[in-house]
Amino acid sequence: MALPISHHIGAEHPSLAGAVKFTVGSRASVSAGRSAPVAAKLNHNKQQRRKNEVASPFEMADDIASRLGHDITVAHLERLFSKQAAGGSSPPPDGDPFGRLPARVAYQGPPGSYCQEAAARAFPSSAAATLLPCFQMEDAFAALEDLSADRAVIPAENSLDGPIDRNLDLLLRHPGVRILGELVLPVNHCLLSLPGAPKSALRRVVSHPQALSHCRRSLEVLNLEVNEVASAADAARFVAENRVTDTAVIGSRIAACEFGLRVLDPNFQDRQLGGNFNRFLNLGLSSAATASSATAEHKTTLAFALHGGPSDLFSAMWIFESHGVRVARVDHRPNRKRPLRIVDRAGGKVAYLDYVFVMDVEGSTSDAAVKAAIARLTEIAAFARVLGSYTSTCHSR
Secondary structure (H helix, E strand, C coil): CCCCEECCCCCCCHHHHHHHCCCCCCHHHHHHCCCHHHHHHHHHHHHHHHHCCCCCHHHHHHHHHHHHHHHHHHHHHHHHHHHHHCCCCCCCCCCCCCCCCCCEEEEEECCCCHHHHHHHHHCCCCCCCEEEEECCHHHHHHHHHCCCCCEEEEEEEECCCEECHHHHHHHHHCCCEEEEEEEEEECCCEEEECCCCCHHHCCEEEECHHHHHHCHHHHHHHCCEEEECCCHHHHHHHHHHCCCCCEEEEECHHHHHHHCCEEEECCCCCCCCCCCEEEEEEEEEHHHHCCCCCCCCCEEEEEEEECCHHHHHHHHHHHHHHCCCCEEEEEEEECCCCCEEEEEECCEEEEEECEEEEEEEECCCCCHHHHHHHHHHHHHEEEEEEEEEEEEEECCC
16 A cells, blocks of 8 residues: 655654754854954844744744754864864874875765765774764865865765766866765664654654665555655654654664664665665775775766767766776756757757766776876767766675
8 A cells, every 4th residue: 555655754753843844054154254244234134023923833943953954063063173282183294185184074965874884984094083974965065175084975876776966067167176085885774763652652763765765565565644855864863862662764874873772674775686886985085095994996977068068978988998997877967067969960059958977987097098098088979077086985784
């Protein structure tokens, strides 16, 4: 029996829907700052508007959650700045991206997210590493560029749902950021609930739409109300902090540890032929790329645009194949600098949308064959840039 999927949580917990459907404020908004008179005026106008509006439980929860996200962000920044004042978090020296200090690893998403889990797995030997949540995708890149983080871990692709296009775009828009590593992890959706709450008391399950789609058959067996939320990690935190006994969350195992929830059912996702995997990228500044070990690098990612568009893609791929370099993956994104490609035809001019191609090839930029192929690519491409040359680590379980 197909389960109804609604966009908000039921009337019993309207505040839960409000708390988890927002995107928590970005760290950039905290650091940007405004002058005191301007800020006071904005706050006054905001208060006046609120007086003239009828506040719903959803709006009240949004306001509380937004302020909570702001407080969390400020706390992380204050901790970072206090370390800097003590001389404990100064930028690491060239040639040693971590120096003798614990790594500061930014990750996309709130505490308890799958990306936090990936960040912890990406740096297993750094027990004292500081993990910094970034509530907006852009913030992880900004943290690298303003030196408040040494590394950033971002989600790149799911084996069932495909690539995360937004992060591809951000890689193209931040030329100083390079891919330094890749981590492939099996998806482990856990059914989480409040400790001590009986399973028979559950009335609903909430999670991100992607997680719900991965667990559709398992949810049908439970025969509970199913609700979508913007963030499973935020939903898990809300359930824990507000002692919600009738709601389970599909989330990560690290969310259970972060918020003190019970894992009712690990590996709650549907069994897929071949499995379900997430691919994460370990990012750093270009200067840090020279400090990483080149001995084991076996994948290189390039971005390029072609004068002839997709029709020339075969020529670009053949350059690598003819040099004995295998092409592992090809993707494309809109070319924002040149959105249109105008072509002269017999009947007149024809306009096509133009694209930037993102391609993974086997081998390192230190390999002679890869180096020669990239040099040849630059001769036929409108532009070409190496996004990273790195190792890939895959965990099968």
